[in-house]
Amino acid sequence: METYHNPDRFMSDLRQVISQGRKRIGLLVGAGAPMAIRVNEKGELDQNGKSLMPGVDDLTELATADVPANLKPAIEAIKQELGAGANVESILSRVRLLHQALGGVQVHGLDSNGFKGLANEICSRIGKVVGVALPKQRNAYSELVSWIGGAVRTHAVEVFTTNYDLLFEEAFERARLPYFDGFSGGSTPFFDPVSVASDDLPPRWTRLWKLHGSLGWGVEDGMVVRGKGKDAAELVYPDHLKYDLTQKQPYSALFERLKNFLLTPDSLLLAVGFSFRDAHICAVLDESLAMNANSAVLAFQYQSLEKEAPAVKLAGDRPNLSVYASDGAVIGGVHGKWVPGELPKNWESIRRSFWGRRKHDLPPVFLLGDFVEFARFCALAQATDLANTKASTNGVGNDSSEGDGGQHPVALEPTAGAG
Numbered sequence: 001m002e003t004y005h006n007p008d009r010f011m012s013d014l015r016q017v018i019s020q021g022r023k024r025i026g027l028l029v030g031a032g033a034p035m036a037i038r039v040n041e042k043g044e045l046d047q048n049g050k051s052l053m054p055g056v057d058d059l060t061e062l063a064t065a066d067v068p069a070n071l072k073p074a075i076e077a078i079k080q081e082l083g084a085g086a087n088v089e090s091i092l093s094r095v096r097l098l099h100q101a102l103g104g105v106q107v108h109g110l111d112s113n114g115f116k117g118l119a120n121e122i123c124s125r126i127g128k129v130v131g132v133a134l135p136k137q138r139n140a141y142s143e144l145v146s147w148i149g150g151a152v153r154t155h156a157v158e159v160f161t162t163n164y165d166l167l168f169e170e171a172f173e174r175a176r177l178p179y180f181d182g183f184s185g186g187s188t189p190f191f192d193p194v195s196v197a198s199d200d201l202p203p204r205w206t207r208l209w210k211l212h213g214s215l216g217w218g219v220e221d222g223m224v225v226r227g228k229g230k231d232a233a234e235l236v237y238p239d240h241l242k243y244d245l246t247q248k249q250p251y252s253a254l255f256e257r258l259k260n261f262l263l264t265p266d267s268l269l270l271a272v273g274f275s276f277r278d279a280h281i282c283a284v285l286d287e288s289l290a291m292n293a294n295s296a297v298l299a300f301q302y303q304s305l306e307k308e309a310p311a312v313k314l315a316g317d318r319p320n321l322s323v324y325a326s327d328g329a330v331i332g333g334v335h336g337k338w339v340p341g342e343l344p345k346n347w348e349s350i351r352r353s354f355w356g357r358r359k360h361d362l363p364p365v366f367l368l369g370d371f372v373e374f375a376r377f378c379a380l381a382q383a384t385d386l387a388n389t390k391a392s393t394n395g396v397g398n399d400s401s402e403g404d405g406g407q408h409p410v411a412l413e414p415t416a417g418a419g
Helices: 007-019 056-064 072-085 088-102 112-129 140-149 167-174 193-197 251-263 279-291 309-317 371-381 389-393
Strands: 024-029 158-161 206-210 217-220 223-226 267-272 296-300 321-324 328-331 334-338
Touching: 007 328, 007 371, 056 088, 056 112, 072 088, 072 112, 088 112, 140 167, 140 371, 158 251, 167 206, 193 251, 206 251, 251 267, 251 279, 267 371, 279 309, 309 321, 309 328
Parallel strands: 024 158, 024 267, 158 206, 267 296, 296 321
Antiparallel strands: 217 223, 321 328, 328 334
């Protein structure tokens, strides 16, 4: 028997939850978020333009092309050694390993100090690529921030992001909405782990946690400080040192905050633009969800279930993590294809916010794995009264409910139909 999931049902439940301000909600935002925003050469929104930030392949090219002549032979040799799988992560890992191991011995024309300079060159280029500004027009970040600030909340929204950019900061500041990122002070803001661990600020202050560091971070007298400009980048770059670095401050405090959020009863984490390939983050999710069955993670993935193997695997191990991919979902540990039911009354415009064609010649898919669509869905949730929608969408079409059972309001229980 083949299993189906009705997206109308689950999106009705989710819209009700996010349109109110009572639930403890967090966001986990990865590199796919800025990639979803397309701009022209002037930095203006343009659906036919390029991504606001490049993917891994383009970032690799930008970080390693046209390096100084004395560094180029080493880069080319490392790329050749690594083969077709060479990317900015594997290249930077190899460069830093050579820096640690060589001392005065030369490899590819560089000694330890030479490879240190090469690593700094690559990291500097990464910083420049991710230092782009947010488009001036209303965009996905501004819509997501509008949703966050559009309700009186019992609990602050917590944004966990692996991205180094300052796009969230710009969006909050344009909207004049307060946020706290773990730093205190005016002249040279310093990281304060005690404040990160507590909840002393009002709920209207969004918590913004940069899990891998951020542009503008620097080291002063052995402490991480903020406000050093976009050239300063005390980042956890994507290399072999990433796990080790996350065990130190400020990263240990930020990862502990993620864990504590998930261990809090009745918490909901919405993941978007996140690949689930960061082993250290997945370990926190896995452990926390195992310890607290009353928390839930909804992972909105851009590709099909077949191509989202890391997220699907974790969802198979932890039924309180659900994967919503373009063609289907894993809900309550049950794999199934998306099959919308009969269109309920007054539901057509709402369905378009999560279900449709990405291109006119392609079949309709679940859209919210795209950060732009996800942000619009959140923004529109407060614009529509869905008080009576749930009753009209449960059990329609190919879905037959297996019972509510008093479960989590975002339902997360599977719905099945005969294939």
